[in-house]
Amino acid sequence: MKVFVQLAYGFGGTAWRERWKAGRILGLNEEQAYGYSRAASDDVKIVYSEDSQENLPQKFVRYGARAVLGFDFVHAWRNRKQLLAADVVWTHTESQMLAVLLLFRILRPTQRPKILGQVVWLMDRWRKQPFWRRWFFRFLMKHLDLLTVLSVCNRDDGRQLFPELRIERVHFGIRADDMKPARKTCQGKKLKVLSLGNDEHRDWKTFCAAAEALPDVEFSIASSARAASDAAKNVPNVELVRAKNNSELIGLYSEADIVVVPLQDNRHASGITVVEEAIIMGVPVISSDCGGLTDYFGPDSILYVPAQNPTALAEAISAVRADPAAALQRAEAAQERVQNAINSVQYARKHVELSRELLDA
Numbered sequence: 001m002k003v004f005v006q007l008a009y010g011f012g013g014t015a016w017r018e019r020w021k022a023g024r025i026l027g028l029n030e031e032q033a034y035g036y037s038r039a040a041s042d043d044v045k046i047v048y049s050e051d052s053q054e055n056l057p058q059k060f061v062r063y064g065a066r067a068v069l070g071f072d073f074v075h076a077w078r079n080r081k082q083l084l085a086a087d088v089v090w091t092h093t094e095s096q097m098l099a100v101l102l103l104f105r106i107l108r109p110t111q112r113p114k115i116l117g118q119v120v121w122l123m124d125r126w127r128k129q130p131f132w133r134r135w136f137f138r139f140l141m142k143h144l145d146l147l148t149v150l151s152v153c154n155r156d157d158g159r160q161l162f163p164e165l166r167i168e169r170v171h172f173g174i175r176a177d178d179m180k181p182a183r184k185t186c187q188g189k190k191l192k193v194l195s196l197g198n199d200e201h202r203d204w205k206t207f208c209a210a211a212e213a214l215p216d217v218e219f220s221i222a223s224s225a226r227a228a229s230d231a232a233k234n235v236p237n238v239e240l241v242r243a244k245n246n247s248e249l250i251g252l253y254s255e256a257d258i259v260v261v262p263l264q265d266n267r268h269a270s271g272i273t274v275v276e277e278a279i280i281m282g283v284p285v286i287s288s289d290c291g292g293l294t295d296y297f298g299p300d301s302i303l304y305v306p307a308q309n310p311t312a313l314a315e316a317i318s319a320v321r322a323d324p325a326a327a328l329q330r331a332e333a334a335q336e337r338v339q340n341a342i343n344s345v346q347y348a349r350k351h352v353e354l355s356r357e358l359l360d361a
Contacts, residue, residue, distance in 0.1 A: 035344030
């Protein structure tokens with residue numbers, strides 16, 4: 001089985017590998033983006049999209065087409081030879097999925113590869129799209145073989161929006177090869193609470209409001225988002241920090257007593273990467289209960305609080321400080337879940353399983 005993985009520009013096989021080897025990609029990442037290469041075997045060949053070098057006019061054309069269409073068609077066009085040579089195409093977000101669908105619609109190959117198209121933000125942003133774009137997306141998606149999503153919320157929303165499509169939830173997982181033992185935290189003089197991320201659904205206002213309610217606790221935010229810096233203004237026990245490399249990122253996790261993932265209501269499992277990183281680093285996690293995260297980790301693994309509720313968040317932080325043994329038990333349960341089900345190996349294997357179903361149908 002020949003699989004072609006169409007990713008966003010900047011995530012191409014060669015470019016990603018060079019940045020990964022140079023240590024310029026923060027997080028518990030793979031040598032190839034998102035771990036799809038974990039599916040490679042004697043009978044499964046994985047090929048990644050490549051980024052073409054661009055001059056200024058070429059970049060202008062690609063960006064212009066993306067602004068009009070809502071997805072990066074030019075990048076898919078540049079990878080058309082490998083796309084057409086595949087048995088199955090995997091995409092990571094709707095931008096790549098829609099671009100591949102349009103490409104095949106234009107070229108009309110006699111032996112069209114099956115398309116396993118994943119979306120992340122499509123359902124959250126659907127009603128914000130102009131009417132003509134929603135019509136265009138529907139028109140293209142009629143030819144999709146299988147739609148995958150990372151959240152049960154997105155799955156349920158998708159089945160209402162696109163009842164004619166087969167839609168499956170796939171658990172997103174990251175590299176868990178170097179898992180640190182879960183540790184009993186809250187043993188120092190000062191409690192240290194860490195939050196990370198740049199996703200548009202991070203709720204920094206709630207995080208900082210909880211910090212104001214706990215003035216004896218040290219709060220740190222690792223984010224380049226403007227909303228994070230705005231929320232942290234005039235909150236003396238909140239510090240904005242930055243990890244310039246993976247050693248510094250691991251240091252932040254290692255020093256934290258608790259990792260908090262504060263979220264606004266969303267439907268796409270926002271925050272799941274940070275949740276998984278914290279678990280792999282052995283740190284107890286508190287998260288907002290939204291986006292379908294409980295389908296990944298139950299309340300035996302993560303302490304959940306209602307979204308956008310600073311009082312509940314402050315109380316949860318205090319509860320972890322009061323009972324670190326219970327927090328350790330949750331961290332250990334979460335690590336067992338990662339080892340058995342939520343990791344990049346299982347994520348890649350699920351793609352192979354679904355692809356075989358499409359090819360055998």
